[in-house]
Amino acid sequence: AQKITQTQPGMFVQEKEAVTLDCTYDTSDPSYGLFWYKQPSSGEMIFLIYQGSYDQQNATEGRYSLNFQKARKSANLVISASQLGDSAMYFCASFSAYVGSARQLTFGSGTQLTVLP
Amino acid sequence: NAGVTQTPKFRVLKTGQSMTLLCAQDMNHEYMYWYRQDPGMGLRLIHYSVGEGTTAKGEVPDGYNVSRLKKQNFLLGLESAAPSQTSVYFCASSSLNTGMQETQYFGPGTRLLVL
Numbered sequence: 001a002q003k004i005t006q007t008q009p010g011m012f013v014q015e016k017e018a019v020t021l022d023c024t025y026d027t028s029d030p031s032y033g034l035f036w037y038k039q040p041s042s043g044e045m046i047f048l049i050y051q052g053s054y055d056q057q058n059a060t061e062g063r064y065s066l067n068f069q070k071a072r073k074s075a076n077l078v079i080s081a082s083q084l085g086d087s088a089m090y091f092c093a094s095f096s097a098y099v100g101s102a103r104q105l106t107f108g109s110g111t112q113l114t115v116l117p
Numbered sequence: 118n119a120g121v122t123q124t125p126k127f128r129v130l131k132t133g134q135s136m137t138l139l140c141a142q143d144m145n146h147e148y149m150y151w152y153r154q155d156p157g158m159g160l161r162l163i164h165y166s167v168g169e170g171t172t173a174k175g176e177v178p179d180g181y182n183v184s185r186l187k188k189q190n191f192l193l194g195l196e197s198a199a200p201s202q203t204s205v206y207f208c209a210s211s212s213l214n215t216g217m218q219e220t221q222y223f224g225p226g227t228r229l230l231v232l
Contacts, residue, residue, distance in 0.1 A: 004159070035220070045160075045207060045223035091159050095219075104150070104175060105209075106222060107159025 002027050002094045004108035011113050013082045020067070021077040021111045023092030031094050034075040035105065036066065040088040048090075051075055082115045089113075119143055120223035123208050130198045138193040138227050140208030147213045149191040150175075150221065151183060153204040160207060166191055182227045198231045205229070 003026040013019035025034065036048040051059045051066045059066040067076040075094075079086055089112050093105040122138040140149065147168050152160035152175075162175030166185040179200060182194045191210075195202060205228050209221040 010228075033219075037223075043205065043226050045226075047220050048223065050220060095157070104162050104165060105152075105160070107161070109157065109159050 002029075002032070002096055002106040004010065004092050004094055004106055005025050006108035006111050008094055008111045009109075011111055012116055013079075013113065014116050015084060018072055018078060018080045019082055019113065021079070021092075023075045023077065023108060025073050025075060025092070025094050027073075027094065027096060029096040032094055034066070034068070035093045035095075036064070036075075036077045037091045037093060038088045039087075039091060039110070045091075049077070079113075084115050084117060087113060087115045119172065121208055121210055121222055123206075123214070123227050126225065127228045127230075129232065130195075131216060131232050132199060134194045134198050135194070135196050136198065136206075136229075137195075138206055138229075139153040140191045140193070140210075140224055142189055142191075142208075142210040142222075144210060144222070145188070146210035146222075147188075148211045148221075149185065150209040150211075151181070151193045152207045152209065153177065154207060154226075155204050163193065163206075166231070198229075200231045203229060 005024045032053045034051045038046045049061045049064045063080045065078045089110045091110045092108045123143045137212045150165040152164040164183040166172045169188045173185045184192045210226040211219045211221045
């Protein structure tokens with residue numbers, strides 16, 4: 001079974017500064033994937049970034065990067081140059097990559113990020 | 118290209134009533150999922166489907182049934198609604214990928230209130 005822990009219920013960051021949102025995961029599977037989703041106040045779930053367990057390099061997508069430390073089982077999201085529109089709930093999620101199975105996501109409890117002007 | 122759509126967006130039920138939530142995707146995805154999100158929590162998987170005519174239980178399946186009669190549609194049914202089923206319901210879909218990344222794309226959610 002997968003377990004995701006997000007220990008920061010809320011975070012504040014000044015506009016234009018960088019912020020790191022923490023995520024640790026617990027799995028015994030050798031193949032797995034990690035996702036970050038953004039949920040603004042409007043409620044939709046927006047895919048941000050993906051990291052595979054065998055990926056050698058940390059994933060990056062524009063202002064988002066994933067600091068993947070496999071030995072520590074952490075997959076922190078780094079947002080550079082924060083914008084007011086980044087204010088939202090952020091969820092870390094994982095799946096176990098069994099061949100032929102549906103990729104069932106396990107979610108953390110989320111971090112509410114507030115960007116201050 | 119609408120992606121994943123959900124019907125209805127909001128519904129109020131009385132205890133014991135039944136209803137069906139409809140999810141539709143136009144991305145030709147093989148996999149579809151139903152999640153629920155309760156206040157202050159992440160999403161939890163209710164049921165999922167790996168293809169037309171197949172369904173399977175997720176983490177919290179009790180009180181729900183699903184059907185996948187067409188590849189593009191995934192229905193979630195509540196036979197006898199209970200206040201504990203008050204939640205926001207999300208549908209998601211993803212494609213079969215021989216690699217690792219199979220991003221799940223989510224619908225806008227359905228807010229359900231059971232009185």
